[in-house]
Amino acid sequence: MLGVIGYIVVLVLAVVAAIVESKSLFWVVILTTSGFILLSFRLFSKHWTNRTLRFFFSRPYGQGLWIHPLLLILASAALPLVEPQNSDFSSFVGAFVRMLLPFIPVYGWEAGGPVSDEGIVIASLATIAFLVNGVFNIGTVIPMAVQYSKRRLRMKYERHFVIWGGEPHIPEIVAQLTSSALGEEKMTIVVLCDESFVDELKNLLEEYRSPTREIEVIPGSAQVRKNLRDINIAQARSVLLMPPEHESQPELSLLSAASVVREIVNKEAEQTGYRPFIVAKTSSPILVEPLKRFVDKVLCPPQLQYLLLAETSINPMVLDVYHNLLTISEETNEFYFLPVPESFVSKDFRTLQRAIAQISEEIKTPVITVGVVRNGTVKLNPAKSTLLEKGDQIILMAYRFSDCQKVWDKIKSTP
Numbered sequence: 001m002l003g004v005i006g007y008i009v010v011l012v013l014a015v016v017a018a019i020v021e022s023k024s025l026f027w028v029v030i031l032t033t034s035g036f037i038l039l040s041f042r043l044f045s046k047h048w049t050n051r052t053l054r055f056f057f058s059r060p061y062g063q064g065l066w067i068h069p070l071l072l073i074l075a076s077a078a079l080p081l082v083e084p085q086n087s088d089f090s091s092f093v094g095a096f097v098r099m100l101l102p103f104i105p106v107y108g109w110e111a112g113g114p115v116s117d118e119g120i121v122i123a124s125l126a127t128i129a130f131l132v133n134g135v136f137n138i139g140t141v142i143p144m145a146v147q148y149s150k151r152r153l154r155m156k157y158e159r160h161f162v163i164w165g166g167e168p169h170i171p172e173i174v175a176q177l178t179s180s181a182l183g184e185e186k187m188t189i190v191v192l193c194d195e196s197f198v199d200e201l202k203n204l205l206e207e208y209r210s211p212t213r214e215i216e217v218i219p220g221s222a223q224v225r226k227n228l229r230d231i232n233i234a235q236a237r238s239v240l241l242m243p244p245e246h247e248s249q250p251e252l253s254l255l256s257a258a259s260v261v262r263e264i265v266n267k268e269a270e271q272t273g274y275r276p277f278i279v280a281k282t283s284s285p286i287l288v289e290p291l292k293r294f295v296d297k298v299l300c301p302p303q304l305q306y307l308l309l310a311e312t313s314i315n316p317m318v319l320d321v322y323h324n325l326l327t328i329s330e331e332t333n334e335f336y337f338l339p340v341p342e343s344f345v346s347k348d349f350r351t352l353q354r355a356i357a358q359i360s361e362e363i364k365t366p367v368i369t370v371g372v373v374r375n376g377t378v379k380l381n382p383a384k385s386t387l388l389e390k391g392d393q394i395i396l397m398a399y400r401f402s403d404c405q406k407v408w409d410k411i412k413s414t415p
Contacts, residue, residue: 075099075126082118089114089123099126159237160188164222165254166242166281167197171204173240174215178208179328183401188214190231194246195219222257225264233261234268236276241295243282251284258294325397333397336404337373340392341412349386352394352411359410365403370395 076096079089089095114120161177163170170191177189191201201217209215220227222241233239241257243250258280269275278295282288283302291298312319324332344352353369360367371380373393379386380395396404 071126071129072096072099075122078122079114079119082114082116082122084115087115087119089119099123157188157190157232158235160190160232160235162190162192162231162233162236162239162276164192164239164241164257165244165250167193167201167245169242170201174205174208176328178213179330181328181330181332181334181400183405187212189216190236191215191217192220192222192227192231193217194221194244196246223253223260225260228261228264234265234272234276235274239276239278241278241280251282251287254280254282255287255290255294258291262294330400333399334401335370336396336398336401337393338396338404338408340372340388340390340394341408341414342390343412343414344388345390347388348384349382349388350384352388355411355414356396356407359407359414363406363410365406366398367403367407368397370397 073096076092076099079095079099080092083089083095088098114123163173166173170193174189174191178187191205193201198217198219205215205217216231218227218231220230221244222228239261241254241261243254244257247253258278261278265275265278277297279297279299280291280295281299281301282291283300285300285303288298288300288303308319308322325334328334340352344355349369349372356367356369371378371394372382372386372388373379373395374389374391378395396407398404
Protein backbone atom coordinates (compact mmCIF):
# COMPACT_ATOMS: atom_id res chain seq x y z
CA MET A 1 0.00 0.00 0.00
CA LEU A 2 2.81 2.41 0.87
CA GLY A 3 4.43 1.76 -2.51
CA VAL A 4 1.16 2.49 -4.34
CA ILE A 5 0.70 5.75 -2.41
CA GLY A 6 4.27 6.70 -3.27
CA TYR A 7 3.68 6.25 -6.99
CA ILE A 8 0.51 8.34 -6.80
CA VAL A 9 2.49 11.12 -5.10
CA VAL A 10 5.11 10.96 -7.85
CA LEU A 11 2.43 11.13 -10.53
CA VAL A 12 0.81 14.17 -8.90
CA LEU A 13 4.18 15.92 -8.62
CA ALA A 14 4.89 15.24 -12.29
CA VAL A 15 1.55 16.70 -13.37
CA VAL A 16 2.01 19.79 -11.16
CA ALA A 17 5.55 20.26 -12.47
CA ALA A 18 4.29 20.12 -16.05
CA ILE A 19 1.57 22.68 -15.33
CA VAL A 20 3.64 25.27 -13.44
CA GLU A 21 6.83 24.51 -15.39
CA SER A 22 8.91 24.67 -12.23
CA LYS A 23 12.45 23.40 -12.75
CA SER A 24 12.99 22.96 -9.02
CA LEU A 25 9.90 20.79 -8.89
CA PHE A 26 11.37 18.67 -11.69
CA TRP A 27 14.27 17.84 -9.39
CA VAL A 28 11.79 16.91 -6.67
CA VAL A 29 10.20 14.54 -9.16
CA ILE A 30 13.60 13.05 -10.01
CA LEU A 31 14.60 12.42 -6.40
CA THR A 32 11.15 11.24 -5.30
CA THR A 33 10.78 8.88 -8.26
CA SER A 34 14.23 7.37 -7.73
CA GLY A 35 13.55 6.84 -4.03
CA PHE A 36 10.17 5.22 -4.50
CA ILE A 37 11.23 2.98 -7.34
CA LEU A 38 14.11 1.67 -5.23
CA LEU A 39 11.84 1.39 -2.19
CA SER A 40 9.28 -0.54 -4.20
CA PHE A 41 11.73 -3.40 -4.72
CA ARG A 42 11.80 -3.97 -0.99
CA LEU A 43 8.11 -3.35 -0.37
CA PHE A 44 6.81 -5.54 -3.18
CA SER A 45 9.23 -8.39 -2.53
CA LYS A 46 8.37 -8.53 1.17
CA HIS A 47 4.75 -7.41 1.63
CA TRP A 48 2.89 -7.83 -1.66
CA THR A 49 0.14 -10.39 -1.09
CA ASN A 50 0.05 -11.61 -4.69
CA ARG A 51 2.68 -14.33 -4.84
CA THR A 52 3.41 -13.89 -8.56
CA LEU A 53 3.98 -10.14 -8.28
CA ARG A 54 6.05 -10.55 -5.13
CA PHE A 55 8.21 -13.12 -6.91
CA PHE A 56 8.59 -10.80 -9.93
CA PHE A 57 9.57 -7.70 -7.97
CA SER A 58 12.07 -9.60 -5.83
CA ARG A 59 13.89 -11.25 -8.72
CA PRO A 60 16.94 -9.57 -10.29
CA TYR A 61 15.44 -9.67 -13.80
CA GLY A 62 12.25 -8.04 -12.50
CA GLN A 63 14.32 -5.29 -10.93
CA GLY A 64 16.23 -4.98 -14.19
CA LEU A 65 13.04 -4.28 -16.12
CA TRP A 66 12.18 -1.51 -13.66
CA ILE A 67 15.35 0.31 -14.74
CA HIS A 68 13.40 1.25 -17.91
CA PRO A 69 10.77 3.49 -16.23
CA LEU A 70 13.46 4.93 -13.97
CA LEU A 71 15.53 5.98 -17.00
CA LEU A 72 12.46 7.33 -18.76
CA ILE A 73 11.34 9.54 -15.88
CA LEU A 74 14.83 10.78 -15.08
CA ALA A 75 15.54 11.74 -18.70
CA SER A 76 12.10 13.35 -19.11
CA ALA A 77 12.60 15.40 -15.96
CA ALA A 78 16.16 16.45 -16.85
CA LEU A 79 15.51 17.58 -20.45
CA PRO A 80 13.26 20.58 -19.57
CA LEU A 81 16.04 21.91 -17.35
CA VAL A 82 18.37 22.47 -20.32
CA GLU A 83 15.99 22.99 -23.29
CA PRO A 84 14.84 26.44 -24.51
CA GLN A 85 11.15 27.40 -24.36
CA ASN A 86 10.56 26.79 -28.10
CA SER A 87 11.76 23.17 -27.86
CA ASP A 88 9.37 20.21 -27.98
CA PHE A 89 11.24 18.92 -24.93
CA SER A 90 10.80 22.09 -22.82
CA SER A 91 8.03 20.57 -20.70
CA PHE A 92 8.01 17.41 -18.66
CA VAL A 93 4.97 16.03 -20.48
CA GLY A 94 6.42 16.82 -23.91
CA ALA A 95 9.75 15.21 -23.07
CA PHE A 96 8.05 12.22 -21.44
CA VAL A 97 5.81 11.51 -24.45
CA ARG A 98 8.64 11.85 -26.97
CA MET A 99 11.03 9.72 -24.90
CA LEU A 100 8.29 7.14 -24.47
CA LEU A 101 7.55 6.65 -28.19
CA PRO A 102 8.90 3.21 -29.10
CA PHE A 103 10.29 4.22 -32.53
CA ILE A 104 12.56 6.92 -31.11
CA PRO A 105 15.51 4.65 -30.21
CA VAL A 106 15.27 2.87 -33.57
CA TYR A 107 14.47 5.50 -36.18
CA GLY A 108 15.82 8.62 -34.49
CA TRP A 109 13.93 11.58 -33.19
CA GLU A 110 11.25 11.87 -35.91
CA ALA A 111 8.86 13.21 -33.28
CA GLY A 112 11.23 16.10 -32.67
CA GLY A 113 14.65 16.23 -31.11
CA PRO A 114 16.26 18.31 -28.37
CA VAL A 115 17.62 21.67 -29.47
CA SER A 116 20.38 22.37 -26.96
CA ASP A 117 23.65 20.46 -26.88
CA GLU A 118 22.97 19.40 -23.29
CA GLY A 119 19.54 18.09 -24.26
CA ILE A 120 21.01 16.08 -27.13
CA VAL A 121 23.55 14.53 -24.76
CA ILE A 122 20.87 13.64 -22.17
CA ALA A 123 18.50 12.14 -24.75
CA SER A 124 21.35 10.26 -26.44
CA LEU A 125 22.57 8.77 -23.17
CA ALA A 126 19.03 7.77 -22.21
CA THR A 127 18.49 6.13 -25.61
CA ILE A 128 21.79 4.26 -25.37
CA ALA A 129 20.95 3.17 -21.83
CA PHE A 130 17.57 1.88 -23.05
CA LEU A 131 19.24 -0.19 -25.76
CA VAL A 132 22.01 -1.51 -23.51
CA ASN A 133 19.58 -2.46 -20.75
CA GLY A 134 17.22 -4.05 -23.29
CA VAL A 135 19.91 -6.08 -25.07
CA PHE A 136 22.28 -6.95 -22.22
CA ASN A 137 19.82 -6.54 -19.34
CA ILE A 138 22.32 -4.50 -17.34
CA GLY A 139 19.64 -3.74 -14.78
CA THR A 140 19.59 -7.44 -13.98
CA VAL A 141 23.33 -8.03 -14.18
CA ILE A 142 24.24 -5.18 -11.82
CA PRO A 143 21.93 -6.28 -8.92
CA MET A 144 23.13 -9.86 -9.34
CA ALA A 145 26.77 -8.76 -9.38
CA VAL A 146 26.27 -6.60 -6.27
CA GLN A 147 24.44 -9.43 -4.54
CA TYR A 148 27.21 -11.88 -5.44
CA SER A 149 30.00 -9.54 -4.31
CA LYS A 150 28.26 -8.92 -0.97
CA ARG A 151 27.82 -12.64 -0.53
CA ARG A 152 31.48 -13.29 -1.27
CA LEU A 153 32.54 -10.68 1.28
CA ARG A 154 30.46 -12.39 3.94
CA MET A 155 31.57 -15.90 3.08
CA LYS A 156 34.36 -15.94 5.63
CA TYR A 157 32.19 -17.85 8.04
CA GLU A 158 33.38 -19.99 10.91
CA ARG A 159 31.43 -22.20 13.32
CA HIS A 160 28.20 -21.53 11.43
CA PHE A 161 25.23 -23.79 10.78
CA VAL A 162 24.71 -25.05 7.23
CA ILE A 163 21.36 -26.38 6.01
CA TRP A 164 20.70 -28.03 2.65
CA GLY A 165 17.55 -29.71 1.32
CA GLY A 166 14.11 -30.13 2.89
CA GLU A 167 13.17 -26.61 1.79
CA PRO A 168 9.55 -26.57 3.11
CA HIS A 169 10.77 -27.47 6.62
CA ILE A 170 13.71 -25.06 6.85
CA PRO A 171 11.74 -22.31 8.72
CA GLU A 172 10.87 -24.82 11.47
CA ILE A 173 14.52 -25.82 11.82
CA VAL A 174 15.73 -22.20 11.91
CA ALA A 175 13.08 -21.40 14.54
CA GLN A 176 14.58 -24.12 16.74
CA LEU A 177 18.18 -23.03 16.17
CA THR A 178 17.41 -19.39 16.98
CA SER A 179 15.37 -20.02 20.13
CA SER A 180 16.34 -17.72 23.00
CA ALA A 181 16.48 -20.78 25.28
CA LEU A 182 19.79 -21.75 23.66
CA GLY A 183 21.35 -18.49 24.80
CA GLU A 184 23.23 -18.00 21.52
CA GLU A 185 22.64 -14.44 20.35
CA LYS A 186 25.58 -14.45 17.92
CA MET A 187 24.91 -17.04 15.28
CA THR A 188 25.29 -17.47 11.55
CA ILE A 189 23.03 -19.81 9.59
CA VAL A 190 23.68 -20.49 5.91
CA VAL A 191 20.86 -22.05 3.90
CA LEU A 192 21.97 -23.57 0.60
CA CYS A 193 19.01 -24.21 -1.70
CA ASP A 194 17.77 -24.31 -5.26
CA GLU A 195 17.40 -20.95 -7.02
CA SER A 196 13.60 -21.34 -7.16
CA PHE A 197 13.36 -21.34 -3.34
CA VAL A 198 15.70 -18.44 -2.57
CA ASP A 199 13.27 -15.52 -2.49
CA GLU A 200 10.52 -17.40 -0.69
CA LEU A 201 12.92 -18.61 2.02
CA LYS A 202 14.42 -15.13 2.45
CA ASN A 203 10.96 -13.76 3.20
CA LEU A 204 10.05 -16.63 5.54
CA LEU A 205 13.33 -16.39 7.51
CA GLU A 206 13.34 -12.60 7.81
CA GLU A 207 11.73 -12.67 11.27
CA TYR A 208 14.60 -14.73 12.70
CA ARG A 209 17.31 -12.26 11.72
CA SER A 210 18.79 -9.82 14.20
CA PRO A 211 21.79 -7.45 14.36
CA THR A 212 23.86 -10.28 15.86
CA ARG A 213 22.26 -13.18 13.99
CA GLU A 214 22.95 -13.52 10.29
CA ILE A 215 20.86 -15.81 8.12
CA GLU A 216 22.02 -16.19 4.53
CA VAL A 217 19.93 -17.92 1.85
CA ILE A 218 22.25 -18.79 -1.04
CA PRO A 219 21.45 -20.52 -4.34
CA GLY A 220 23.51 -23.64 -4.81
CA SER A 221 23.78 -27.34 -4.15
CA ALA A 222 25.65 -29.48 -1.63
CA GLN A 223 26.58 -31.70 -4.56
CA VAL A 224 28.68 -28.93 -6.10
CA ARG A 225 32.14 -28.58 -4.56
CA LYS A 226 32.50 -24.91 -5.46
CA ASN A 227 29.23 -24.04 -3.66
CA LEU A 228 30.45 -25.85 -0.54
CA ARG A 229 33.82 -24.11 -0.58
CA ASP A 230 32.12 -20.74 -1.06
CA ILE A 231 30.25 -21.18 2.24
CA ASN A 232 33.36 -22.53 4.00
CA ILE A 233 31.70 -25.86 4.77
CA ALA A 234 34.87 -27.27 6.35
CA GLN A 235 34.76 -24.65 9.14
CA ALA A 236 31.04 -24.99 9.90
CA ARG A 237 29.84 -25.89 13.36
CA SER A 238 27.17 -28.30 12.09
CA VAL A 239 25.94 -29.40 8.68
CA LEU A 240 22.33 -30.55 8.29
CA LEU A 241 21.58 -32.46 5.08
CA MET A 242 18.05 -33.36 3.97
CA PRO A 243 16.61 -34.72 0.70
CA PRO A 244 16.14 -31.81 -1.75
CA GLU A 245 12.46 -31.82 -2.67
CA HIS A 246 12.97 -30.31 -6.13
CA GLU A 247 15.16 -33.22 -7.27
CA SER A 248 13.68 -36.16 -9.19
CA GLN A 249 15.54 -38.60 -6.89
CA PRO A 250 15.97 -36.68 -3.63
CA GLU A 251 17.28 -39.59 -1.54
CA LEU A 252 20.06 -40.42 -3.99
CA SER A 253 20.91 -36.72 -4.24
CA LEU A 254 21.22 -36.70 -0.44
CA LEU A 255 23.69 -39.58 -0.54
CA SER A 256 25.69 -37.85 -3.27
CA ALA A 257 25.76 -34.59 -1.30
CA ALA A 258 26.89 -36.39 1.87
CA SER A 259 29.83 -37.96 0.04
CA VAL A 260 30.91 -34.60 -1.45
CA VAL A 261 30.64 -32.83 1.92
CA ARG A 262 32.67 -35.54 3.64
CA GLU A 263 35.33 -35.40 0.92
CA ILE A 264 35.81 -31.64 1.34
CA VAL A 265 35.71 -31.79 5.14
CA ASN A 266 38.29 -34.58 5.33
CA LYS A 267 40.62 -32.82 2.91
CA GLU A 268 40.53 -29.59 4.92
CA ALA A 269 40.85 -31.47 8.20
CA GLU A 270 44.24 -32.81 7.11
CA GLN A 271 45.54 -29.27 7.49
CA THR A 272 43.31 -27.80 10.22
CA GLY A 273 42.45 -30.85 12.29
CA TYR A 274 38.87 -29.58 12.56
CA ARG A 275 35.73 -31.37 11.36
CA PRO A 276 32.16 -30.08 11.59
CA PHE A 277 29.40 -32.32 12.89
CA ILE A 278 27.38 -33.69 9.96
CA VAL A 279 23.85 -35.02 10.36
CA ALA A 280 21.56 -36.31 7.62
CA LYS A 281 17.85 -37.03 7.52
CA THR A 282 16.53 -39.73 5.22
CA SER A 283 13.13 -41.33 4.73
CA SER A 284 14.67 -44.46 3.23
CA PRO A 285 15.81 -47.11 5.77
CA ILE A 286 18.00 -48.77 3.14
CA LEU A 287 20.12 -45.59 2.90
CA VAL A 288 20.88 -45.42 6.61
CA GLU A 289 23.98 -47.61 6.46
CA PRO A 290 25.41 -46.02 3.27
CA LEU A 291 24.92 -42.56 4.79
CA LYS A 292 26.76 -43.55 7.96
CA ARG A 293 29.94 -43.78 5.86
CA PHE A 294 29.81 -40.03 5.27
CA VAL A 295 27.92 -38.40 8.16
CA ASP A 296 28.17 -38.51 11.94
CA LYS A 297 24.49 -39.12 12.65
CA VAL A 298 21.58 -40.33 10.52
CA LEU A 299 17.98 -39.57 11.37
CA CYS A 300 15.45 -41.93 9.79
CA PRO A 301 11.89 -41.00 10.82
CA PRO A 302 10.33 -44.28 9.56
CA GLN A 303 12.58 -46.23 11.94
CA LEU A 304 11.94 -43.95 14.91
CA GLN A 305 8.21 -43.54 14.44
CA TYR A 306 7.48 -47.24 14.89
CA LEU A 307 9.62 -47.38 18.04
CA LEU A 308 7.79 -44.34 19.37
CA LEU A 309 4.43 -45.80 18.37
CA ALA A 310 5.13 -49.00 20.29
CA GLU A 311 6.36 -47.08 23.35
CA THR A 312 3.31 -44.80 23.29
CA SER A 313 0.99 -47.79 23.23
CA ILE A 314 2.56 -48.87 26.55
CA ASN A 315 3.02 -45.44 28.11
CA PRO A 316 0.61 -42.98 26.43
CA MET A 317 2.31 -39.85 27.83
CA VAL A 318 5.69 -40.74 26.32
CA LEU A 319 4.77 -38.89 23.13
CA ASP A 320 4.14 -35.70 25.11
CA VAL A 321 7.44 -36.09 26.93
CA TYR A 322 9.37 -36.39 23.66
CA HIS A 323 7.51 -33.46 22.14
CA ASN A 324 8.40 -31.34 25.16
CA LEU A 325 12.07 -32.27 24.98
CA LEU A 326 12.32 -31.72 21.23
CA THR A 327 10.64 -28.30 21.27
CA ILE A 328 13.25 -25.63 22.05
CA SER A 329 11.71 -22.77 24.01
CA GLU A 330 11.94 -21.14 27.43
CA GLU A 331 8.74 -22.92 28.49
CA THR A 332 10.02 -26.43 27.76
CA ASN A 333 13.02 -28.50 28.86
CA GLU A 334 15.88 -29.43 26.57
CA PHE A 335 19.01 -31.56 26.84
CA TYR A 336 22.35 -29.78 27.10
CA PHE A 337 25.85 -31.27 27.11
CA LEU A 338 28.79 -29.93 29.11
CA PRO A 339 32.24 -31.40 29.81
CA VAL A 340 32.77 -33.05 33.18
CA PRO A 341 34.43 -30.62 35.64
CA GLU A 342 38.09 -31.34 36.39
CA SER A 343 37.37 -31.61 40.12
CA PHE A 344 34.94 -34.50 39.51
CA VAL A 345 37.15 -36.65 37.28
CA SER A 346 37.57 -40.14 38.87
CA LYS A 347 34.56 -39.52 41.11
CA ASP A 348 31.34 -41.48 40.70
CA PHE A 349 28.39 -40.12 38.74
CA ARG A 350 26.10 -39.93 41.81
CA THR A 351 28.49 -37.54 43.57
CA LEU A 352 28.27 -35.08 40.68
CA GLN A 353 24.52 -35.59 40.45
CA ARG A 354 24.02 -34.70 44.12
CA ALA A 355 26.32 -31.66 43.84
CA ILE A 356 24.37 -30.31 40.84
CA ALA A 357 21.05 -30.89 42.60
CA GLN A 358 22.26 -29.01 45.69
CA ILE A 359 23.58 -26.02 43.73
CA SER A 360 20.44 -25.96 41.59
CA GLU A 361 18.35 -25.74 44.75
CA GLU A 362 20.53 -22.98 46.23
CA ILE A 363 20.36 -20.68 43.23
CA LYS A 364 16.72 -21.56 42.44
CA THR A 365 17.59 -22.77 38.94
CA PRO A 366 16.10 -26.16 37.99
CA VAL A 367 18.79 -28.30 36.36
CA ILE A 368 18.62 -32.10 36.35
CA THR A 369 21.56 -34.46 35.68
CA VAL A 370 20.37 -37.16 33.27
CA GLY A 371 23.41 -39.13 32.17
CA VAL A 372 26.86 -39.17 30.65
CA VAL A 373 28.34 -39.46 27.14
CA ARG A 374 31.57 -41.45 26.84
CA ASN A 375 33.35 -42.15 23.57
CA GLY A 376 30.18 -41.30 21.63
CA THR A 377 28.01 -43.67 23.69
CA VAL A 378 25.10 -42.28 25.71
CA LYS A 379 24.50 -43.72 29.19
CA LEU A 380 21.30 -42.49 30.80
CA ASN A 381 21.02 -42.80 34.56
CA PRO A 382 24.29 -44.80 34.79
CA ALA A 383 25.02 -47.22 37.59
CA LYS A 384 26.24 -45.88 40.92
CA SER A 385 29.66 -47.41 40.38
CA THR A 386 30.22 -45.44 37.15
CA LEU A 387 33.34 -43.31 37.56
CA LEU A 388 33.67 -40.11 35.54
CA GLU A 389 36.61 -39.85 33.15
CA LYS A 390 38.36 -36.98 31.44
CA GLY A 391 36.63 -36.29 28.10
CA ASP A 392 33.20 -37.36 29.37
CA GLN A 393 30.22 -35.10 28.76
CA ILE A 394 27.42 -34.68 31.27
CA ILE A 395 23.83 -34.65 29.99
CA LEU A 396 21.74 -31.99 31.70
CA MET A 397 18.06 -31.12 31.37
CA ALA A 398 17.01 -27.49 31.85
CA TYR A 399 14.74 -24.75 30.56
CA ARG A 400 17.60 -22.63 29.24
CA PHE A 401 21.26 -23.14 28.46
CA SER A 402 22.02 -20.14 30.67
CA ASP A 403 20.61 -22.12 33.63
CA CYS A 404 23.16 -24.86 32.98
CA GLN A 405 25.96 -22.31 32.77
CA LYS A 406 25.01 -20.79 36.15
CA VAL A 407 25.14 -24.20 37.79
CA TRP A 408 28.34 -25.11 35.95
CA ASP A 409 30.12 -21.95 37.07
CA LYS A 410 29.36 -22.96 40.66
CA ILE A 411 30.17 -26.64 40.25
CA LYS A 412 33.61 -25.96 38.71
CA SER A 413 34.69 -24.23 41.88
CA THR A 414 33.54 -27.18 44.04
CA PRO A 415 36.51 -29.11 45.47
